Amino acid sequence: MTRIELLGVPVDVCRPENLEEEIMKILEKPGAKQIVFLSVWDLLKARNKKKDFGDCLRNADLILPISKSILKGARFLRLDVPVRYNPFNAVIQILNTLDHHYKTLYMLGARKKTLQKAEHNVHDTFRNLRIVGRYVGYFPKNAEENVVQAIFKASPSLVIVSDGIKEKNLWAYHRRDKFSSSIFLYYKDCLGIFAGRIRRVSEKTFDAGKEIWNEIGHSPLRIFLIFPYMRYKILLLFYKLFRRGKKNNESGIYHVESLDKNKKEEPASNNIN
Template sequence: MNDQNRIQIFGVPVDDIDEERFGETIRRLATDNGKHQIVFLDFRGLMRARGKGEYADMIRTASLVVPTSKSILAGARFLKLPVPHRHNPFAFVIKLLGAIEQIGGTLYLVGSRPDALQKAFGNVRDSFPGLRLVGRYAGYFRKDIERDVITAIKKAGPTILLAGDGLKGKALWLKRHERSFGFGISLFCDGCFKIFSGKRQRISNKSWERNSWWIPAVIIRPWRWFSFLRYILYGILLFIEKMRRRNL
């Protein structure tokens, strides 16, 4: 990503991808003979990526870090940084596949249960007839066949490798095996295959914009209300960061 379109919050990179540059950005990544991981970054991920470790390294080395949380945008605004565009992960994937379809690219799906993956495979094929699907492999596989999965992906050589649930480490699984894959784009989207297969309802644009999509999850798991403590810490860290920037 061009540095002028990337900001840093607590040293964590966040990219701004607007609608006008979306297709151009994706096509550039798909055709420059490089290996590119795109990652979605929510509030929890931002806080986790502040330190050191495997997850922080993945975020810092990703070609695109796509913000999905309004809290990240609020933090950028508080620090007087350019405020990036926030993206709905599933809508982002739809636009991504459309951009790859325009250049006659290829797609490989890995993850999810066999039945959900099969339905997702068929629905993606029907929705993007110009996108060539070169393979699929269900998730939740045993450790002893992981090498076979990686080999199958490498032989297929897809323009984009789209991963879903059922991979140990989720997005980290892609990072751990990046060297074994060929050139192209890789992206983990939790829940995308379930939406493609019809097993999960897509979040409406209205709910996404209002940021009310998470309410049902909190009702089911009320202990998540305690996560507000993270937001208190976030506010304190933002204040400290703002003071630090003023003293530079």
């Protein structure tokens, strides 16, 4: 697996055939771990130095892009082009990995009936995956300590964080010192889809990169995302012309700072897969 920086934000290049191996490597690490599904809107948010989402990404163990624009941006800047993941399919692949290795799962989020239905369906689908706990979303502040303690005691292999958790990815990041193990993965619609209460985006729509139109259909105000998208395009052009890094005059390769703490700076590949 390779980690690149796109507009100063980390993104991982992880092939689907290597995902199971990476998940098992992450599980072997001590402490709380995190997998993040990264949209182009998240990428722009991570560039805001006044917020800690950027720190959350830099500490994440696996960052999988879900927006087609991220791949186009990496290609435009001649970086290694990451693989785009459909969040639901990625969750299924991760659960299949855990099921194959007899691991455990904790489900956090959604309303009571949705959570119960999701648990039932997951249990029927992944027979070797043991569900060691669940807790609804939208819980009051005074219940948080009980939630954290329950996850700590259960020490699940994976915690799926879904709808009803206000801090989203930052919920696990802000409390990472309170957990002894576990991978945390936030995906808002996950439990709703498992319960059959939310219809997921079709493969055709997702592959075409047109899922934003589904979101606009449910929330017309999201049409104004055109403005941050224009900003993203301008930033790409700026980085193309003035990006930091030392350019090799012969090969045209930029040397990008590695985010691997155990490695020194390495040249980014100019191979486009």
